[in-house]
Amino acid sequence: MKFSRILFYLSLITAAAFLLSGYGYQWDLWGLGTGFTVLRYSAYSAIALTAVSAGTYWFVRNSGFLAKAFTIIAFLLMGSATATALYWQQEARSVPPIHDISTDLDNPPAFSAIVRLRTDAPNPPEYAGEETAQAQREAYPGIQPIILPDSVQPVMDHAVDLILDRDWEIVAINRDALRIEATEKLAWFGFKDDVVLRFTETDEGTRVDMRSKSRIGRSDVGVNAKRIDRFLTDLENRVE
Template sequence: MKVLVSIISLIAFLLVALSGPLYKYGVVELGTAFAGFKFGVYTGIAALVLFALQVILKRKTITIGSAVIAVVFSAIAIIVPISMMSKAKDVPPIHDISTDLVNPPSFVAIAPLRADAPNPVEYAGIEATEQQREAYPELKTLTYSQSQPMLVKATEQAINNLGWELVNTDADTGIIEATDTTAWFGFKDDVVVRVTDNGSERLVDIRSKSRVGGSDLGKNAARIHALMDELDVVLNK
């Protein structure tokens, strides 16, 4: 039974751990990858049940190594998907976040790159706006005293510091576009920053949008916060 428990717990772990890379490199479709999550949870639970039976019926066959494998691998297979589902319940099911909800920055150079993406390049609309206002009221247009060219350069530097791919910069219009690729699943989420003059101050708006998925699990809002923080770091050097 010791070997059986170890094998099942390892399978549970691999179902969850490999779902992202297999999708990222085009081996499986997204639906199949998410199915791996579901079956990983079931398999992890089965492994823990078998381990409990082993403890009750064949305690002498248990070793520290086999116990660690069974508990750790099964726990990871169960906790990771459940934590993601819990996160999905805590955030609105939207994937398009902007600091300007009335006139969000538009994707220009990135638009052709999203031509085949399930989520269209256009702004998500009034429903997403209302949900964002409730979930992320702190995300608003930023104001700076620095010049537009300085802010454009600082934004480029912040994007590079965060490890995103800088797609295009239009200094004349103050538009900077970039793509952030997530490590595990390889999801590509796009970011556009708009720097505009407003008398004695400059306005900076940031928009982040996922190419796939109905809910972003709060990732786009977190990405905007990360860029805001990194921009402040760059400007204050």
């Protein structure tokens, strides 16, 4: 009973540290390096406590309700933290270390209104270059522009609706330049990724290009590519 209670409290502390690693950075309690250090060591602790709680349950399985409850809760908390850490580790290993994704690699949509918001960002607003383009071609061949059977302005209206549905911050809607710029703030660490949509009238309707770039970090662990793929898929479904 006593060991199960200690295990439970250690799991609560570890779970809190795991969550606060990101929120502490977002709330300016510490820097990014400290946040990643807290995340790394709390993940190590979670893995160890998951194994310990699983083994402990074998010894307390015939004990009272509280001993079993403390052990099960500890296992569930630490198992969740472990699964989250392993998931993101696998994601990071499965994608190239790039953070700038575009449907048009020959002429990527350029940021305009967002440039002033990236003044202090480690990653500049300019496109990352041919090395990034080649890495994207190999890792994300499905990231391509879409052609929609509608005129430009209605397609832009649908895109604005989707952006609002996602709670992204709209930075600019330029109907003369046929461009929309927006920012998504990620929940945990509060990282900000910027998006620009470019609309081009064609004989078939409207071509939509999209670019998504992280303000910080060498690798986006695949987030920008997923954002573009999901957004353009939803836009296709809404227009058609």
